[in-house]
Amino acid sequence: MTIQRSEPLDERTFAETIAFITPRAEEMLWASIPWQADLWEAKQLAAAQNKPIFAWMMNGSPLSCV
Amino acid sequence: MIRLASESFIPLAENCTPLQTQQDAKGEFFRLVAEQGHYAGRTVPSPTRQGQYAFTADGTLLASVNTRDAETMLGMMHRALAQWETRAEAGSERDMAAGDYERDPRHPDRYPVGGLVLKQTMRDLPRPEGHPSPQVRPEAVNFDYVWFTADEVRDFLPGSMQVGARAELPARIVRRLARFHLLDSVRGETPPWRDEDVRSATMTTEIVAVDGDRVQLLLEGAVENSQTGTWAIAPYQERREGRERGYTCRLRGELTFDTRRGVFERFDLLAVGDRWGGTEHNNRQDDLPSSPMGIVFQLADDTPADRTPPHANLRDYFDLAAD
Numbered sequence: 001m002t003i004q005r006s007e008p009l010d011e012r013t014f015a016e017t018i019a020f021i022t023p024r025a026e027e028m029l030w031a032s033i034p035w036q037a038d039l040w041e042a043k044q045l046a047a048a049q050n051k052p053i054f055a056w057m058m059n060g061s062p063l064s065c066v
Numbered sequence: 067m068i069r070l071a072s073e074s075f076i077p078l079a080e081n082c083t084p085l086q087t088q089q090d091a092k093g094e095f096f097r098l099v100a101e102q103g104h105y106a107g108r109t110v111p112s113p114t115r116q117g118q119y120a121f122t123a124d125g126t127l128l129a130s131v132n133t134r135d136a137e138t139m140l141g142m143m144h145r146a147l148a149q150w151e152t153r154a155e156a157g158s159e160r161d162m163a164a165g166d167y168e169r170d171p172r173h174p175d176r177y178p179v180g181g182l183v184l185k186q187t188m189r190d191l192p193r194p195e196g197h198p199s200p201q202v203r204p205e206a207v208n209f210d211y212v213w214f215t216a217d218e219v220r221d222f223l224p225g226s227m228q229v230g231a232r233a234e235l236p237a238r239i240v241r242r243l244a245r246f247h248l249l250d251s252v253r254g255e256t257p258p259w260r261d262e263d264v265r266s267a268t269m270t271t272e273i274v275a276v277d278g279d280r281v282q283l284l285l286e287g288a289v290e291n292s293q294t295g296t297w298a299i300a301p302y303q304e305r306r307e308g309r310e311r312g313y314t315c316r317l318r319g320e321l322t323f324d325t326r327r328g329v330f331e332r333f334d335l336l337a338v339g340d341r342w343g344g345t346e347h348n349n350r351q352d353d354l355p356s357s358p359m360g361i362v363f364q365l366a367d368d369t370p371a372d373r374t375p376p377h378a379n380l381r382d383y384f385d386l387a388a389d
Contacts, residue, residue, distance in 0.1 A: 002191045002360070003338050009318040018336055021189045021362045023207055033071045035079045035371040040092045040167065042078040047123035052150045054075035054143060057082035057096075058116045065210040065251050065377035 035063060067140050074147055075120065079371070082115055084173050091167035095125055103130035111302070120146030122153070176380050177373055180216035182330060185209065185366040188252050191338065191358035199355045206253045210377050212363055214239070215384075219330070222271055227281055227325060235269040235287075238385065243269070244289045246378040248313055250341040252359060253349035256311075258378050265290040269317065279326040285319030285335060299344040300351045313359065315339025335363040 002020045003013040036042040039055070046053045056062045071077045085096035100115040101107065117132030118139055128146035133139055169175070177183075189207045193200070214221075221239050224231035244267040245259045269287030276282070292312030298305045319335035341359045344350030366372040376383055 002358075004194075005340075005358070009316055009336070009338060014318050014320070014334075014336055017191070017338060017360055018334065018362050020191065021187055021207075021336075021360045023187065027205070027207065029068060031371070033068055033077045034369075035077050037078070037080055037370050037372075037374045039078060039080055039085065039096055041370070042076050043095065043123050046076040049076065051074065051076050052120055052122055052128055052146060053078055054071050054146070055078040055080070055099075055119045055121070057078075057080055057085070057100075057119060059081065059083045059114055060255050060377055061081040061374045062079040063209070063371050063374045065208055065255050 037061070037063060067136060067143070070140070070143050070147075075143070079374075081375075086113065086115055088170045088173055090170040090173075093170065098125040099127055102127035104132055118142060120150075122150070126153075176213070176375070176384065178213045178215045178218075182212075182214040182219050182333070183366040183372065184212035184333060184335075184363040185372065186212055186247055186361060186363050188250075188359065188361045190252055191360050193357050197355075197357065199353050199357060201357075202353075203253060203349075208251050208253070210247060210251070211366060211372070211374050212243070212247055213376055213383070214242075219328070222283070222285075222321070222330075223281075223323060224271065224273060227273065227276060229273050229276055232270055232272045235271065235285075240267045240269050240287070240289075242383065242385075244291060246376060246383055247363070248289050248291060248315060248337055248361065250311070250313055250343075250348055250350065250359060251377075252341075254347045255377060256345045256348040258382070259291045259293065263291055263293040265292060271319075271321070279324055280331070281323045281325055283319075283321040283323065285317065285321060287317040288315070289317070289337070289339075290314045298346045299354075301346055303346070303351075309343065311341075311343030311345060313339060313341045315361075319363075330365065333363065333365050337361040337363075 002017045007013050042053050085093050099119055099121045103119055104117055105115050117130055119130040120128040120143060128149040129142045131138060131142040187209055190201060221236050224233040241264060244264045249256050267289040269285060271283045271285045274282050274284050294310050296305050296307045297309050315337040316339060317335060317337045321330060322332035324331050338360045340356045342356040344354055
């Protein structure tokens, strides 16, 4: 259930609509990856942990609005 | 892929647009990697360097690709790890950590320490029967981050902490939310509204309960955004006059502020309304009629990923004067 145009935005429709918009766990598996959000910090971590970096670089952060 | 990215790599996701030109050690490091990769030297149809890269801390590329296909990406990751093992077996020097660097002054870190950071989630709402544009991508969901400085947090509060006290939120709060966040980016990014596209916008808070240090507030508001002009509604498509887009919505927020610590413990804000039209990258070219869309704003966590900046140009976002 989500709010209809004619309904008031009250406690009930507020909670139901937030629940509808909030992603379900299976939609957010990609977010379980411990993403770093700064290349320089990732470079330092990679050196300290002796691991390569896997970077997903887009024109706009992949973790927000692309 | 999730296990591989989490365990065998340091995973990173970042906006590469500033890094393509940023004049500091970080920008130079990105360009060192990217110019070994799939778009090295490319300027047409665009100079973008977006994609997926695997590389070492000293900037040696292991593999790269620009794909949305999971198998292709997984193949790139396996090739990179094979390269990494070769380097390790060959006794490559251990990569050295770099220290601080002097940032390009055009790109300062504006993360609002002590302020308010919200995570935004947007999704289409169910359409009524007989709607002229049936929903074909109900799974589409997108995100952004909202930043308010410590100074701006006070703007949400009435002058008095008594039940019934009200505050009309100032323009710097209302316009930031309206212009940069009440947008149709459900299927892909879209430009912010110009100031004149915000036809009307009001937001108020009212204290509805006080329990010791905790103050509960109800936020209510309404925003009408619309624009007419000349733009394309799909990538590389012709720009045409008479395009329209808009989002009109009503808002309700349920907030709890801790007066002792000076922080919000709860910040649940919902916008519901109708969006219409499309822009070059928001994938609405076949879905232009008005349809319902909802946006939720909630307190962000404190992980490295939750320090991702808002999608907007931060100079415009914080209404800062040009250099």
